[in-house]
Amino acid sequence: MADLIYNIAAIIALIGMMLSFVRLIIGHTIADRAVALDGMTIISISLIVFIAYYSNRIIYLDVAIVYGLISFVGIVAIARYLERGI
Amino acid sequence: MISIIIIVLGIIMIMAAFLAIHLKNLLSAIISAGVISLLASVIYLLLAAPDVAMTEAAIGSGLTTIIFIFTLKKIKKGDLDD
Amino acid sequence: MEIFGALITLIGSIFLLLGGLGILRMPDVYNRMQTGTKATTLGSILFLAGISVGHLECGCFGKIIIIILFVIFTNPISSNTLARAAHYAGVKLTERSVKDDLKEDNLENKGEKK
Numbered sequence: 386m387a388d389l390i391y392n393i394a395a396i397i398a399l400i401g402m403m404l405s406f407v408r409l410i411i412g413h414t415i416a417d418r419a420v421a422l423d424g425m426t427i428i429s430i431s432l433i434v435f436i437a438y439y440s441n442r443i444i445y446l447d448v449a450i451v452y453g454l455i456s457f458v459g460i461v462a463i464a465r466y467l468e469r470g471i
Numbered sequence: 472m473i474s475i476i477i478i479v480l481g482i483i484m485i486m487a488a489f490l491a492i493h494l495k496n497l498l499s500a501i502i503s504a505g506v507i508s509l510l511a512s513v514i515y516l517l518l519a520a521p522d523v524a525m526t527e528a529a530i531g532s533g534l535t536t537i538i539f540i541f542t543l544k545k546i547k548k549g550d551l552d553d
Numbered sequence: 554m555e556i557f558g559a560l561i562t563l564i565g566s567i568f569l570l571l572g573g574l575g576i577l578r579m580p581d582v583y584n585r586m587q588t589g590t591k592a593t594t595l596g597s598i599l600f601l602a603g604i605s606v607g608h609l610e611c612g613c614f615g616k617i618i619i620i621i622l623f624v625i626f627t628n629p630i631s632s633n634t635l636a637r638a639a640h641y642a643g644v645k646l647t648e649r650s651v652k653d654d655l656k657e658d659n660l661e662n663k664g665e666k667k
Contacts, residue, residue, distance in 0.1 A: 387607065390559035392472050394566035398600065399479055401566075401573030406483050408576045408585070409506065410490060416582045416639035418502045420589050423631060424576050425506065427593040427624065428569055429513055431600045432476070434620065436516055437613070438604045439472065446616040448516055448524045453620060455533035457627040459505060460635065462537045466498065466544060467638040 395435045402428045419463050426456040477517055484510045501539045508532045558607025565599025568592050581647035582639050590632040597624055 402425055409421035430449050437445035484507055491503035508531030515524040575588030598621055605617040640655055 387555040387559040390556075390563055391604075391607075394559070394562045394600070394603075395472070396475070397563075397566040398569045398596075399476065401570040403479065403483065404570075404573035404577045405589075406486070406506075409502070410486070412499075414582060414639075414644055415496065415498050415502070416635065416642070416644050417585065418499055419635055420582065420585050421576055422502055422505060422509075423628075423635070424572060424589040424593055426509065427597050427628065428573070429509060430620070430624070431565075431569060431597045432513060433516060434601050434604055434617065436473075436476075436513075438608065440519070441611070442521075443611065443613050443616070445516060445521050446613060446620065448512070448521055448528060449620050450616070450623065451525050452512065452528045452532075453623040453627060455529050456509070457631055459533050459536045460631040462540050463498070463502065464631070464634040464638040466540045467635075467642045469642075 391435070391438065395432065395439075398428055398431055398435075402432075415467065419460065419467070422463075423460055426452075426460075473517055477514060480510045480514055480517075484514075497543055498540075501536060501543070504539070505532055505536045508535065554609070555607045558603045558605075560603070561606060562600055562603030565596045565601075565603055568596030568599060570596075572596055581650070582644050583636055583646065583650075586632055586636050586639075590628055594624060594628050597621075 405421050405424040405428065409418050409425070412418040412421065430453055433449040433452065434446065437443065437449070487503050487506040487510070491500045491507065494500045494503065508527060512524045512527040512532065515521075515527055569592070572589055572592035575592060576585050579585045579588055601617050601621055601624075605614055637655075646653060
């Protein structure tokens, strides 16, 4: 029962990721695309933790930690470029 | 369950790669390339290779994007709209 | 206990879905930024906490706390930086918006300098 609910939750999160990717395809300005990338990053961190639960390996959580830090640096670099500063 | 996630992420990766080729604006293409390596990291994790996934997240999604943005700033002033 | 954690995870995933839907359907960059940050932050916190509560015996509690702290610290900062950059790059607000405080502040500062 609990496993079924976890699987349904992961599929719902995956649908949210697909909706955010549709905005990345349409996106009229670059800021829209950066926002969509930000949302996809957060949802994929959640997916990584779900995969770590699903395959019962704690070491997969390290990937999520690295992922959160590095994606933050990437988003800030894009924002600084948009502001014409770096 | 794992196969559903792999199929959906693979479809999104192919569409992002297609988008990275066809967009006119270079910064949008850089963001699309970032999406590709972001999802490739999750797929490496699904294929039970956490160290490769960690390297891909650090280099592919972080360092490559930043180096591309620095290069783009060197070579031209990007315009904002599509 | 496991059912309880699973229900928390389900609520968090619904918040993630609403965040994605808001990113798709809001009319403006700034509205998209708002829904894409607040909803996904709360959703990811609930998602991770649900998995951690449902499996207390696996010993993954500390790492998930660290990931939640990273999300709480970095996500609003990146959203704020991105919104400010979009404003300075000249992305227009939607027609239904009422007030633009950052623009008024910039005008006041320029007036004081002159």
